[in-house]
Amino acid sequence: QVQLVESGGGLVQAGGSLRLSCAASGRTFGILDMGWYRQAPGKEREFVARITWSGGSTNYADSVKGRFTISRDNAKNGLYVQMNSLKAEDTAIYYCNLHASGAKTYWGQGTQVTVSS
16 A cells, blocks of 8 residues: 655765665555664664654654754655764664554665664
């Protein structure tokens, strides 16, 4: 019903920056919020940041506060995160997530971010 496709991942040196994008398509009605999660090998998938679709209110994990900025383009059904001052600990697969009315949740395929030190 809804497809999410992430892009923008890659290899970057510690202290560098990346900008991730997520494009939503399909039955994109009643979007409540979108967000980013990440998972490193052998570790739990963790919350990174979320943004409400209507008001644009944001929430961030403590580990990324002050370094990551989440944003959205409602007209394009697009989600973004600007990641600055990257650390080796940020290395993970980053997943786009969407919540819609009716208790619907969708996930993207993920994009790899690797930070070298």
